[in-house]
Amino acid sequence: MTRELTVGEVAKRSGVAVSALHFYETRGLIRSHRTEGNQRRYSRDVLRRVAILKVAQDVGISLADIADAFASLPDGRTPTREDWTRLSTAWKADLDHRIRQLQKLRDGLGDCIGCGCMSITACPLRNREDRLAAKGPGAHRLVVQ
Amino acid sequence: MTRELTVGEVAKRSGVAVSALHFYETRGLIRSHRTEGNQRRYSRDVLRRVAILKVAQDVGISLADIADAFASLPDGRTPTREDWTRLSTAWKADLDHRIRQLQKLRDGLGDCIGCGCMSITACPLRNREDRLAAKGPGAHRLVVQ
DNA sequence: CCTTGACCTCAAGTTAAGTTGAGGTTGTAG
DNA sequence: CTACAACCTCAACTTAACTTGAGGTCAAGG
Numbered sequence: 001m002t003r004e005l006t007v008g009e010v011a012k013r014s015g016v017a018v019s020a021l022h023f024y025e026t027r028g029l030i031r032s033h034r035t036e037g038n039q040r041r042y043s044r045d046v047l048r049r050v051a052i053l054k055v056a057q058d059v060g061i062s063l064a065d066i067a068d069a070f071a072s073l074p075d076g077r078t079p080t081r082e083d084w085t086r087l088s089t090a091w092k093a094d095l096d097h098r099i100r101q102l103q104k105l106r107d108g109l110g111d112c113i114g115c116g117c118m119s120i121t122a123c124p125l126r127n128r129e130d131r132l133a134a135k136g137p138g139a140h141r142l143v144v145q
Numbered sequence: 146m147t148r149e150l151t152v153g154e155v156a157k158r159s160g161v162a163v164s165a166l167h168f169y170e171t172r173g174l175i176r177s178h179r180t181e182g183n184q185r186r187y188s189r190d191v192l193r194r195v196a197i198l199k200v201a202q203d204v205g206i207s208l209a210d211i212a213d214a215f216a217s218l219p220d221g222r223t224p225t226r227e228d229w230t231r232l233s234t235a236w237k238a239d240l241d242h243r244i245r246q247l248q249k250l251r252d253g254l255g256d257c258i259g260c261g262c263m264s265i266t267a268c269p270l271r272n273r274e275d276r277l278a279a280k281g282p283g284a285h286r287l288v289v290q
Numbered sequence: 291c292c293t294t295g296a297c298c299t300c301a302a303g304t305t306a307a308g309t310t311g312a313g314g315t316t317g318t319a320g
Numbered sequence: 321c322t323a324c325a326a327c328c329t330c331a332a333c334t335t336a337a338c339t340t341g342a343g344g345t346c347a348a349g350g
Contacts, residue, residue, distance in 0.1 A: 008326060018327085019309055027307090037316050039327055059247055060205055063307070095251035099244055102204055106240035153296060163297085164339055172337090182346050184297055208337070 004041040007032075014050040021050075028067055029053060045078045052087070059095060149186040152177075159195040166195075173212055174198060190223045197232070204240060 011018045024030045025040075030049055032040040049070070056066050069087055073079045156163045169175045170185075175194055177185040194215070201211050214232055218224045 006326080017309075020307085022329095023308060035316090037327085039316070057307095092251055095247055099247045099251065102240055102244045102247065106237055106244065151296080162339075165337085167298090168338060180346095182297085183299095184346075202337095 004043060005046070007040050007042070010042050010046055010050070013047055014054075016050060016054070024050070024053070024063075027063055029063065029070060043078065048079075048084075056091065059098065061094070149188060150191070152185050152187070155187050155191055155195070158192055159199075161195060161199070169195070169198070169208075172208055174208065174215060188223065193224075193229075201236065204243065206239070 005013070007018050007021055010021055014021075016024075021030065025032060030042070030046050030053075032042050032046070035041055053063075053066055053070075056069075057063070069090055072086060072090075073083050150158070152163050152166055155166055159166075161169075166175065170177060175187070175191050175198075177187050177191075180186055198208075198211055198215075201214075202208070214235055217231060217235075218228050
């Protein structure tokens with residue numbers, strides 16, 4: 001019952017495609033070992049990894065950043081409660097930050113988009129507009145759902 | 146002083162690259178008219194459009210969706226306060242929704258990632274895990290910063 | 291007039307996060 | 321022992337949102 005899982009089983013249980021699991025593996029997000037016949041076998045905690053991966057991804061964290069966070073998890077053994085807690089703490093700060101940003105935006109929009117305040121210097125949107133000039137052309141922005 | 150703007154000026158003021166402005170134009174997000182010598186000229190309200198575009202993009206709204214929203218803006222004339230307010234209202238609902246989702250996630254993570262509750266059926270993460278199987282392989286997810 | 295910087299178009303390249311397909315192997319059920 | 325589903329690898333394709341480059345035009349200063 002606490003048998004190891006095949007890719008197909010993990011795919012079914014976690015809701016991601018087999019090809020996505022292969023891909024995550026190349027990115028170091030999950031690991032597996034192989035049977036005699038070269039087929040992947042996963043230990044059960046891969047399910048938790050994938051679940052957390054998806055949740056993080058949904059809130060706009062890139063796979064690269066998730067990989068960085070996962071790097072703090074132990075390599076050889078199944079993560080303990082403490083290991084996950086460390087991650088949780090890191091995520092929580094990030095989520096708090098994102099929530100604050102969204103709230104700022106929502107409130108800024110409520111006050112500003114329709115208010116005609118583009119002409120006054122106090123408007124967040126207007127500020128944004130002229131301040132960002134410094135950033136100039138840069139790298140691609142990420143994409144998230 | 147209320148002269149029209151060149152691409153370079155808009156780029157500098159709005160903090161996006163000239164190439165990005167060209168690109169937005171092909172996507173119908175902004176418009177310009179041409180001088181005798183075929184150079185673009187923008188009316189001042191393009192600055193507001195771009196500012197809002199970037200803000201919306203930052204919170205994870207795709208250009209396609211932004212274009213949809215912008216489609217409700219008047220074609221010929223400069224948008225009025227009412228026009229922007231309509232947009233603002235649409236954004237606000239979306240932002241509220243996103244904020245609620247993030248909060249749910251943050252709280253869920255706080256309770257769940259480190260709690261070892263993967264084994265009990267009440268855990269949001271665990272539920273997510275097995276419920277999503279229905280979705281199966283699907284379209285790409287978007288990417289946003 | 292000529293140079294120099296800003297513009298123009300169009301095609302091709304880039305990154306993220308996967309998917310799709312071809313060609314071949316494994317494992318299990320009948 | 322033979323189907324047939326599930327697995328394997330590797331290369332190529334996809335989408336979003338741009339950037340980069342090539343090859344050529346426009347405009348303002350000296």
